Amino acid sequence: AQSVTQLGSHVSVSEGALVLLRCNYSSSVPPYLFWYVQYPNQGLQLLLKYTSAATLVKGINGFEAEFKKSETSFHLTKPSAHMSDAAEYFCAVRKQGGSEKLVFGKGMKLTVNP
Amino acid sequence: DTGVSQDPRHKITKRGQNVTFRCDPISEHNRLYWYRQTLGQGPEFLTYFQNEAQLEKSRLLSDRFSAERPKGSFSTLEIQRTEQGDSAMYLCASSIGTGGVDEQFFGPGTRLTVL
Secondary structure, X not given: OOEEEOOOOEEEEXXXXXXXXXXXXXXXXXXXXXXXXXXXXXXXXXXEEEOOOOOEEEOHHXXXXXXXXXXXXXXXXXXXXXXXXXXXXEEEEEEOOOOOOOEEOOOEEEEEEO | OOOOEEEXXXXXXXXXXXXXXEEXXXXXXXXXXXXXXXXXXXXXXXXXXXXXXXXXXXXXXXXXXXXXXXOOOOEEEEXXXXXXXXXXXXXXXXXXOOOOOOOOEEOOOEEEEEO
């Protein structure tokens, strides 16, 4: 079965600092991987997805993530945090060639300090 | 196109009552998904439809839960004899269903509180 682990529940950075949100996955077959963002009182929005093409994936709002098979990781980064990045971020995995369901991590709340 | 919509946005009910939620997907999306999100957790998959066919159900979906998508457009999720443990945010998502890795677009959710 697929799963993702997001260690910790909260990250705080200063405006302009690097954002790094960690995600490790467990899957018996090569997975598809996703990062979603959830702003207060809004639905989940897709930031980016890995579909076994390029290992470095660029998404919206300046975010990117790198798939590292050797480390079973798919960490999300942004070089310079903006106040508007404050939200909750979820990593998710889906089995290739199998079920359409997404399996989400517990999420990480990002706070951006001025 | 205004995205995935869900109704109601909030529902408070007493234990033992039945509740029904509605989801309207993005038009022309043939796949529709239901997830449940409890406080401090990520969304958990409940079920999904391709058109009107229910293709997969999670073990989380006990016999008190039933979902339908009768005409392949909107969907309803009914919970019978609600329990306090059913309190959660119920999320609906839809995707176009090309057979590739389609994006699932999420609605704002229905927050259920069972007293």
